[in-house]
Amino acid sequence: MSMAANDDRVIISGCGPVGAVMTLALVKQGIPVTLIEQLPDAAEDQRAATIHPPTVQMLAELGLKPHLMTDDVVAGMLEQVIEYRDHIAPDRILPRVRWR
Numbered sequence: 001m002s003m004a005a006n007d008d009r010v011i012i013s014g015c016g017p018v019g020a021v022m023t024l025a026l027v028k029q030g031i032p033v034t035l036i037e038q039l040p041d042a043a044e045d046q047r048a049a050t051i052h053p054p055t056v057q058m059l060a061e062l063g064l065k066p067h068l069m070t071d072d073v074v075a076g077m078l079e080q081v082i083e084y085r086d087h088i089a090p091d092r093i094l095p096r097v098r099w100r
Contacts, residue, residue, distance in 0.1 A: 009034055016043065024062055 009032035012019045023035045051059075059068060 008032070011036065013037075015039075021059070021062065024064075028062065 010026055012023050012026075012033060012035045015023075015035055015037035019035060019037075023033050026033045056068075059065065
């Protein structure tokens with residue numbers, strides 16, 4: 001047996017939503033993972049605006065439902081205020097929309 005066989009693992013580059021969830025899914029399957037991220041903290045420029053039903057189901061199956069949402073249809077995952085940023089001029093914040 002080679003030494004490399006003992007160190008087999010998946011390397012995931014980027015700890016955004018996809019990298020973080022993929023890491024969790026693999027670890028829950030007992031697959032060794034190394035997650036690397038170049039930023040010292042979470043990116044401020046997140047572009048995901050919605051989570052589609054199949055993604056919600058996948059996150060719930062990974063045990064994340066209590067951290068993401070309630071069973072209350074009104075509270076759910078609805079955001080009170082949505083803020084739009086101009087990606088060409090990142091300092092410019094477009095008008096906010098208040099839902100409630």
